[in-house]
Amino acid sequence: MKRWNGWGDESVKQKVPEGARAMLEDLVGSPALQQSIPREKMIEKVPESRLGQESSVISKDAGTRLDHAHGQSLPDWVGMRCGTLSRFPDAVAFPESEAMLEDVLSLADKEKMTVIPYGGGTSVVGHLDVPEKDAPVLSLSFERLNRLIDFEPESRLATFGAGVAGPDLEAALKARGYTLGHYPQSFEYSTLGGWVVTRSSGQQSRYYGRIEDLFAGGRAVAPAGVIEFPPFPASAAGPDLRQVFLGSEGRLGVLTRALVRVRRMPETDDVYGVFFPAWDAAVSAVRELAGSDLPLSMVRLSNEEETMTSLVLAGKDKEIELLKKYLRIRGLDEMSWCMMLMGIAGPGKIASAGKKAAKRIIKKYKGLSVGRAMGEAWKKSRFTAPYMRNSLWDMGYAVDTLETAVTWEKVGSTVKQIQEAIRQAISDKNEKVHVFTHLSHVYSSGSSIYTTYLFRIAETPEETLQRWRAIKTAASRAIVEAGGTISHQHGVGVDHKPYLEAEKGKPGIEILRAVSGQMDPGQRMNPGKLVD
Ligand SMILES: Cc1cc2nc3c(=O)[nH]c(=O)nc-3n(C[C@H](O)[C@H](O)[C@H](O)COP(=O)(O)OP(=O)(O)OC[C@H]3O[C@@H](n4cnc5c(N)ncnc54)[C@H](O)[C@@H]3O)c2cc1C
Structure with a gap:
């Protein structure tokens, strides 16, 4: 069953290894003991619904309303865990068809x-x-619009209800020998409609494409009417309206179904572990890999802090000692190791030649491949890392992530600026933050930067939120000053809205407002998100 006040399935529990506890105490200090409010107490806080209607598809049940009152942002977590969540939808609708x-x-x-x-x-x-x-708020769930509607192997297009979640979508395609290959880390729960309207990016987007490459067409319903997006393979008929809907975050109406570009399961889809002796050399290697035409599915490069943290949190002491021994023998200094995961995908022969060529680049920068075992281990646990957030919160530590993308000449300096801004953000409160980063999606022109930070939960929810706000603001300003996008993959929502104008400009924001006004004259579709 889905955990009501954290991430993932209730049955999956991740233990924080002893070594990691000691490391965190050393890096940020001992945590204050955290207690979570029980679900029954939280349900008592849900007020009477202001909505008259109830039907087989509209529920006013307090628990259901609680479950649809938040996402997974850090403020959402504070609200759920500390019981400060104060606004709830008046009802939740579960339509089972597009007509409903x-x-x-x-x-x-x-x-x-x-x-x-x-x-x-x-x-x-x-x-x-x-x-x-003042008006009642309705949460419109896509949970029941989750079926494969059509499959056209000749055109390699599949049509799904927008509420299909990652595992169901892939299972339906796999049964036919196909895949979409879109694997965000939230794959277990996130949905096709959510991916499209937040411009999501999967872990292997280098090979399979980001959602904007995969979204071929579909159907959207807005207060102003219905828009069909035909799945043309290409079109020069003016601006592409799909691009307007991609990233629209529920502000322009709803996507009811989507056609996606699928492909045959590749013959090879492997991931390898590599270690570099130092960050700068590793970034140069990654840049060269990104600029090549090799069949890479992913390149994910962790900096020194992230490499160390990941190894300690993995808790596999024996295996890690062996790995460390091997790396030391091969001359790599433990303090500056940078771990890279490199995916190769495609037809067998092309993948094999690609792997050889990639290894030559890695060798040029003194990288050391540790083979497929590490990549296989990552593949097995690729969706379980976020479960650690539950265990760390239970210990008294809050964890959050943020991300951007910049062109190559800015990558090194931007990582430094973001990390430094975060480290300093709550130093005036004598609080320390542990921060680490990886480059996760690489392009020939630049890379995304994904930073994770961990800090102590405070005695009160208000103070925890203040700490988070100080960190988030400092990091967002650093991103804007560095010339990065305010989001490479998570979207805008409310948290990134204040920084959107810096990259879209005033006229750009006016265009978004005008489109929203046109599609939703009453401004009742997810108001307050993306643009005001
Ligand atoms: C642990 C974790 C890991 C993550 N990893 C990644 C990652 O690797 N890559 C990535 O890109 N993102 C990632 N995310 C962010 C998140 O998963 C994405 O933004 C995802 O696309 C949201 O999809 P969802 O179905 O959960 O949408 P929701 O969270 O339910 O909604 C997101 C927005 O989309 C709107 N919306 C949802 N469905 C529709 C629809 N059918 N029509 C119109 N509007 C709709 C909602 O109103 C809201 O504005 C991660 C999040 C978590 C918690």
Whole structure:
């Protein structure tokens, strides 16, 4: 069963290894003991619904409303765990067909309800925040619009209901010998509709493409009407309206179904572990790999701090001692190791030649390949890392992530600036932050930068939020000053909204507002997100 106040399935528990406890105490200090509010107490906080209607598809059940009142952002976590969540949708609708969904939207329009589309609830930037409104708020769940509707092998297109979650989508395609290959770390729960409207990026996007490459067309319903996006292989007929809907975060209406470009399961889809002796050399190697035409599915390079933290958190002391011994013998200094995971995918012969060529680049920068075992281990546990957030919170540590993308000449300096801004953000409160980074999606022109930070939860929820706000603001300003995008993959929501104008410009924001006004004249579709 899905954990109501944290990440993932309740049955999956991750232990924080002893070594990691000691490391964290050393790096940020001993945590204050944290207690989580029980679900029954939280349900008592859900007020009476302001909505009259209840039907087989609209539920006013307090637990259901609680479960749709948040996503997975750090403020969401504080709200769930400390019981400070204070705004809840008045009801949750679960339409089972597109016709039912249109009926729900008509009702919402008639009753002047605010509508928050809800996919898998995995947003990390406040997309699902319930606004303070006089009108009732309806959460519109896509949970039951989750089926494979059509499959056209000749055109390699599959049509799914927008609420299909990662595992169900891949299972339906795998049964036919195909894959979408879109694996965000939230794969277990996030949905196709959520991916499209937040411009999501999967871990192997280098080979399979980001969602904007995979989203071929579909159907959107907005208060102003219905838009069909035909799946043309290409078109020069003016601006591409799919691009307007990609990243629209529920502000322009809802995506009810999507056509996606699928491909045959590749013959080879392997991941290798590599260690570099130092960060600068590693970045140069990654840049050269990114600029090559090799069949890479992913290149993920951790800096020294992340390499050390990942090894300690993995807790596999015996294996790690062996690995350390091997790396030392091969002349790598433990303090500056940078770990890289490199994926190779494609037809067998092409992948094999690609692997050889990639290894030549790695060798040039004194990288050391430790083979497939590490990559296989990563593949097995690729979706379990976020479960550690539950265990760390239980210990008294909050963990959050943020990300950007910049061109290659700015990568090194931007990583430094973000990390430094985060480290300093709460030093005036005598609090330390442990921060580490990896380059996760690489392009010939630049790379995404993904930073994780961990700090002590405070005695009160307000103080914990203040700490988070200070860190988030400092890091977001550092990103803007460095000339990075405010988000490479998580989207805008409410948390990134103040920084959007820096990259879109005033006219750009006005265009977004105008489109939103046109599609949703009453401004009732997920107001307060993306743009005001
Ligand atoms: C542990 C973890 C790991 C993550 N890893 C990644 C990652 O690797 N890559 C990545 O890109 N993101 C990642 N994310 C962020 C998140 O998973 C993505 O933003 C995802 O695309 C959200 O999808 P969802 O279905 O959960 O949408 P939700 O969180 O339910 O909603 C997100 C937004 O989309 C809107 N929406 C949802 N469905 C529809 C629809 N059908 N029509 C219109 N609007 C809709 C909602 O109103 C909201 O504004 C991660 C999040 C977590 C918690």
